[in-house]
Amino acid sequence: MQKFDETLTMLKDLTDAKGIPGNEREPREVMKKYIEPFADEIETDGLGSLIAKKVGDANGPKIMIAGHLDEVGFMITQIDKKGFLRFQTVGGWWSQVMLAQRVTIVTEKGDITGVIGSKPPHILSAEVRKKPVDIKDMFIDIGASSREEAMEWGVRPGDMAVPYFDFTVMNNEKHLLAKAWDNRIGCAIAINVLKNLKDEKHPNVVYGVGTVQEEVGLRGAKTAGNKVQPDISIAVDVGIAGDTPGVSEKEAMGKMGDGPQIILYDASMVSHKGLRDLVTKTADELGIPYQFDAIPGGGTDAGATHLVHEGAPSLAITIATRYIHTHAGILHRDDFENAVKLITEVVKRLDRKTVDEITFG
Numbered sequence: 001m002q003k004f005d006e007t008l009t010m011l012k013d014l015t016d017a018k019g020i021p022g023n024e025r026e027p028r029e030v031m032k033k034y035i036e037p038f039a040d041e042i043e044t045d046g047l048g049s050l051i052a053k054k055v056g057d058a059n060g061p062k063i064m065i066a067g068h069l070d071e072v073g074f075m076i077t078q079i080d081k082k083g084f085l086r087f088q089t090v091g092g093w094w095s096q097v098m099l100a101q102r103v104t105i106v107t108e109k110g111d112i113t114g115v116i117g118s119k120p121p122h123i124l125s126a127e128v129r130k131k132p133v134d135i136k137d138m139f140i141d142i143g144a145s146s147r148e149e150a151m152e153w154g155v156r157p158g159d160m161a162v163p164y165f166d167f168t169v170m171n172n173e174k175h176l177l178a179k180a181w182d183n184r185i186g187c188a189i190a191i192n193v194l195k196n197l198k199d200e201k202h203p204n205v206v207y208g209v210g211t212v213q214e215e216v217g218l219r220g221a222k223t224a225g226n227k228v229q230p231d232i233s234i235a236v237d238v239g240i241a242g243d244t245p246g247v248s249e250k251e252a253m254g255k256m257g258d259g260p261q262i263i264l265y266d267a268s269m270v271s272h273k274g275l276r277d278l279v280t281k282t283a284d285e286l287g288i289p290y291q292f293d294a295i296p297g298g299g300t301d302a303g304a305t306h307l308v309h310e311g312a313p314s315l316a317i318t319i320a321t322r323y324i325h326t327h328a329g330i331l332h333r334d335d336f337e338n339a340v341k342l343i344t345e346v347v348k349r350l351d352r353k354t355v356d357e358i359t360f361g
Contacts, residue, residue, distance in 0.1 A: 011167065011178070013030050014027065014030055014034075014187055015167050015184045018111075018160070019070055019071060019180075020070055021213040021215050022070075024070050027071075028044075028050050028069055028212075031191065035052045035194055037195075038194040040054055040055050045223045046223060047219060047224075049069070049220040051207055051224055051228060053206075056197070056203055056206065057202070057203045058205065059352075060202075060203045060351060060352055061350060062204065062229065062231050062232075063204050063230060063233075064207045064225065064232070064233045065189070065190045065193055065208055065343060066221055066302075067184075067189060067190050067210060067211070067235075067301075068213075069183075069212055070091075073089075073090055074088065074160070074162075075090050075161070076156070077157055079155060080139075082145070083142070083143075083150045084139045086139055087138070087139075090160075090215065091216065093135065094325070094326075095138075098138060099118040099138070103116060109153065109154030110154065112142050113142070113164070114143075142155070162180075165177075174257070174333045174334055175256070177330050179328055182215075182321065182325065183238055186235070186319075189236040189343065193206070196341075196344040203350065204231075204347065206347055207228050207230065209224050219304075222307075222308065225305040225308035225312075230305060230308070230312045231355050232312060232313055232314070232350055233305035233314040234275075234343060235303075235315070236319075236339065237316060238320075238331070239261040239318030240321070241254050241320040241330075241331075243255040243320075243322075244322055252293070253291065255320060256320050256321075256331065256332040256335065257334055258335075259283075259289030260317050260319060262280060262292050262315070262317060263295060263318055264293070265294040266294065266298055267299050267303075269302050269303040272315055274357070276315055278349065278350075278354070279342065282342065283342050286341075293318070300316040302315060313355075313358050317339055317342070317343065
């Protein structure tokens, strides 16, 4: 069995934490525990985003490194008279990855285990078997026999349900399997960048931020960005790994283990060319691997932070991850560590002159 080092313990704690959009308290407390030793000051915005401040040069530019705390999941909307739970997806889900999956309902009386119900194939016609089940027709079974019993256990409409999965180091020990990589890996990158800078001089003020409600519209990035008012913003998130059967290079270019992804374009933002050039030149100079990608159908927190205040040059740096927006994803530990190294080195180069050249040059 793999012995857990400090990094694996942190990654397990972050991904095990339960927190869909609007319910990020638990992952926020975990992130706070790990980032506090490296921050000069910690605060939150009005929506609950965590903002950890590390001062290098108090008069230098403000650099915001943001990962989002929330994960995709479900909200209980109704308890029927037989005790089955109806729910609303929170964040983007594809129906085919949901049936018969275990979930945890978080109630005021504690966690309750449930499973998303499914019909056995024995009673399905050949035609019905070919059709995906609509999400609106799904339900969660918690073993209750009535609405009253479910409510007695503490279940209420508005409670969150999160995917259940154990953090696992795979046989290839660089491959890490867990729920909620989207986007606890971004939070882990922000933590470790501040850790790397703990005893280093840097010509700026760095903010390691865990934003809320990214999966429902980049909401916490907007409020945290307005509070910080960064001069430069880097969103750290998961990207799409295109290295599995059935995915073409046209759909996704990223490969696990080939380095952090520099996002050229997504549905929320055209990446800032000057900042992109600084990042790639830094990587080239130091021999840090990286890869490019464009994601026409998604966005990151940089889509909100580049528009705050008077605008901030922004870039998304992502980790190629398999099976995002499901119960469990896989990513490569080297990509995480190279992203931390690259962003740390970029931060050291972001003095006032360089930021002005990026912004106005």
